[in-house]
Amino acid sequence: MARVGFARVSIPGGCAIGARPIDLHLKGLERLGAKIVQEHGYIEARAQKLKGARYSFDKITVTGTEDILMAAVLAEGETILENCAREPEVVDLAALLVKMGATSRAREPLPSASKVWTSFTARVTASSPTASRPQPSSSPEP
DSSP, rough: TTSSSSEEEEOOOOOOTTTOOOOHHHHHHHHHHEEEETTTTEEEEOOOOOOOOEOSSSSSSSSHHHHHHHHHHSSBBBOOSOOOOOOOHHHHHHHHHHHHHOOOEEOOOOHHHHHOOEOOOOOOOOOOOOOOOOBBBBBOOO
């Protein structure tokens, strides 16, 4: 969606392990400027260009964090994500995005187990998936 301005997927369902809500993904994309329409069993997202924004996840979501991180890399301007998941796969994805050309300032985990990723602003290029994990910085928030 971030690259071509449009995405259409069927509404998810039927997961054997239970409900898999996507509302946090959609809210994050909307915060970055996407227009979301749900009709006829499909979800469509459209945007001429995603814009950087501050977004706090209502609850921690691994795939939601990954999804919005990837969209934020292609958004114009700075994006600040709060209450992000901190699982190793999220950290690895962030490291890969940085290796591919994104810029990042990762903050130390807060006592509530949230984390803030900021400044995913650069365009990305092809890269090997063997990125090393970034170490959180203690730099002050801009």
